[in-house]
Amino acid sequence: MFTRMKTSRAKHRSDEPRRAGLRHVVRDRLFVSAVAVLVALGTASSASAAIIYTDDTTAVERQADDIVAASRDTERKWDDVAPMESILPLKEEAAAETPKTEAAEAPEEEEPEVVEEPAEEETSEESSGASVDISAECGDYSGNKAIGCTMTLDYGWDMNEFQCLVNLWDRESGWDETAYNSGSGAFGIPQSLPGDKMASAGDDWQTNPATQIEWGLGYIDGVYGSPCGAWSHSESVGWY
DSSP: OHHHHHHHHHHHHHHHHHHHHHHHHHHHHHHHHHHHHHHHHSOHHHHHHHOOOOSSOOHHHHHHHHHHHHHHHHHHHGGGSOOGGGTHHHHHHHHHHSOOOOOOOOOOOOOOOOOOOOOOOOOHHHHTTOOOOOOGGGTTOOHHHHHHHHHHHHTTOOHHHHHHHHHHHHHHTTTOTTOBOTTTOOBTTTTBSSGGGGGGGOTTTTTOHHHHHHHHHHHHHHHTSSHHHHHHHHHHHSOO
């Protein structure tokens, strides 16, 4: 029993060098891994400064030294490259030489065409063919009424009589020389019945208001004595 225990202790002692060798290998591998990480993350100078050389250099450690040395050579190659600042002034000069584009001239505005307004329509007495010179006293009227006013004054009646005439023919025809009563056959401004009675005043009785007014005033003068007399009769019976 005592002898077996000695043998066991002897075996433990013989294993200690082996374990020490394994610890050395593990330490070397951990060291190499740390060196590789430092080389990947830092610059060559910082990596080289971080490496602590041991007395015993392995093949892996020598390989790490080669990597650091190669990094130093690569870093020194950048010293021969011209700095970027030397290129920038050339770009600025080129930009300065570029001629400025002149602003486009604004197109001249075309003057709007002046559209001439059509001349005022001729007064109804001119367009209808009447040749009556309108009296200054009849300036408040136009068209057929202006003709009737002038001709009423030529008959010797005053403006009061003309107002009665306005009331009468406003009711009969509205002073329209083409007015036609289909029920009775009366025609024109004075509503002559039949219309061709007005031919005694002129052949243009169907179209000329002056001819119709002349006939109508003659009829009123002969039958009622004045426009106000004809208007009074119309007011009492509805016709004249």
